[in-house]
Structures are given as C-alpha cells and as structure tokens.
Amino acid sequence: xxxxxxxxxxxxxxxxxxxxxxVATGAAGSPDGDGGAAxxxxxxxxxxxTSFLGSALARELAARGYKVYGIARPHSPNKKVLDGVNAExxxxxxxxxxxxxxxxxxxxxxxxxxxxx
Numbered sequence: 001x002x003x004x005x006x007x008x009x010x011x012x013x014x015x016x017x018x019x020x021x022x023v024a025t026g027a028a029g030s031p032d033g034d035g036g037a038a039x040x041x042x043x044x045x046x047x048x049x050t051s052f053l054g055s056a057l058a059r060e061l062a063a064r065g066y067k068v069y070g071i072a073r074p075h076s077p078n079k080k081v082l083d084g085v086n087a088e089x090x091x092x093x094x095x096x097x098x099x100x101x102x103x104x105x106x107x108x109x110x111x112x113x114x115x116x117x
Contacts, residue, residue, distance in 0.1 A: 043067040043106050047097070048114030049089065050078035057112060062086040069104050071097070071115060 044061055048054040049070030055078075062068045068087035071094075072079055082089060090103045094115050 041065065041067060042110060043069065043104070043108045044110040044112065045069045045071065045100070045104070045108050046087075046112045046114065047071040047094065048116065049087070050076045050081055051114050054112070054114040055081045055085070057114075058082070058087050059085050067106075069108065071100075 044066055046054050046058045046061075046068060049058050050072050054070070058068050058070050062085050068085075070082065070085075070087045070089045071092050072082075072089055073093060074091040079089065090100075092099065092103070094117060
C-alpha cells in the first residue's frame with residue numbers, strides 16, 4: 001500500500017469512528033443540519049440489520065436522515081423489526097457481500113458489520 005493510500009484509509013477510519021461516536025452520544029444531529037451539527041448526507045451500510053443492534057442502529061441513523069442500506073438474509077424471519085424504518089433493505093447472504101456493488105451504486109462512507117453465521 002502506498003503512503004497516500006495509507007493516509008486516506010486512516011482518515012476514512014477516523015471519520016467512521018467520529019460518526020459512530022456522534023451517533024452513540026446523540027451529537028450527530030441529522031446530516032442536513034436539522035436538530036444538530038451540520039453534516040453532509042452519508043450513505044451507510046448495516047449488515048445484520050434484523051438483529052437487535054443492527055435494527056436499532058438502522059432506525060436511529062434513518063431517523064437522523066442518513067441513507068441506510070440494510071443487509072438481511074433473503075429468508076430472514078425477523079424483517080418485521082424493520083417496519084417503519086426508512087432504509088433500503090437488500091436481501092443478501094453474508095457470503096455474497098462481494099456483490100454489494102450490484103445493489104448500491106454510490107460510495108458508502110461507513111460499513112457497520114453486525115451480521116454473522
């Protein structure tokens with residue numbers, strides 16, 4: 001990896017940590033600036049979106065105006081926990097995450113991974 005790539009990766013990771021910290025503490029507000037610190041709209045991915053943590057995070061991020069892409073197993077019986085959540089739910093097995101670019105056409109700045117087998 002070149003020095004520039006390492007520095008860019010470090011900046012991306014620092015930004016992700018800041019977003020997580022801001023969401024966890026309630027300091028993030030909404031990405032359009034309503035009700036909190038002004039931020040640009042950030043598309044995020046949440047795997048395990050039907051889990052307790054994944055659904056809670058997706059609900060909170062969507063409520064704050066973030067563009068949320070949730071990854072759920074195609075036959076998950078738990079999708080009902082996402083009722084009322086403004087998120088785009090993608091039916092993908094974890095083993096198929098390499099195909100995520102077929103479904104999401106914009107760069108996502110944050111990837112929350114709560115899915116497991």
